[in-house]
Amino acid sequence: MDRLRQRADFVAAASGPRMASPAFVVQSRPRDDAGPVRVGFTVTKKVGTATERNRVRRRLRELVKRLDVISMRPHHDYVIVGRRAALDRGFETMFNDLRSALSRLERQTPRQPSDPKPHANSRTRSSE
Template sequence: MTDVLTRRADFLAANRGLRNARAGFVLLTRPNGAEGMRYGITVTKKIGNAVVRNRMKRRFRELLRAVLSEHGLPDHDHVLIGRSGGIERDFHLMKAELVQALERARAGRSDPGRGRRPRRGSRAGAKQ
């Protein structure tokens, strides 16, 4: 199938690529310099406890297994970031959404950026 992203640098590089958000996930895609089709999965603690996060990662792995071979972008990194609605969402609906997101990425289209959020605890926006 495809290789799995494990290095943090690869995830950070993918974050500079195209971003397509859906209700259950965010898809990041970025060319990787002819290293083949690779994928990574990220689910943060904001989503839930370890049981919920692992369940979501299993669903994402199955989603990618079903969709990437046919619709994935060659020589690109694909990163799925879990969102809170992803665990309850219907699998077939998420599969269709992933295909749509991949088609948008193939066309070079991305969701507009929200801009950079201030870091938590920074004093930049605080009154003095």
């Protein structure tokens, strides 16, 4: 399992499907290459001070280390966005949340762009 390092990879994962839990949000993106699963971590300044953000990031990294690789789809990128609740939430609970989020992401079908529907109030004029 490799780490995501470049901003473009984080931005690309943000446009894919996501699953939320109280302590984090998991975003995923399929890749076309045959590389290993890659995981990135991010925690915004809204979460707290640098010490608190680093603690959240460490907890999230440990969750992924303990997770079996089978839970993650091959050829996918995952971004885990930490929330403030990750500071106080039990580790075992967070682990179960992560496994649940990954299984829900696996069941979710990729979003396909749909044809825009005409506005309900628009009327077409008949030519007379």
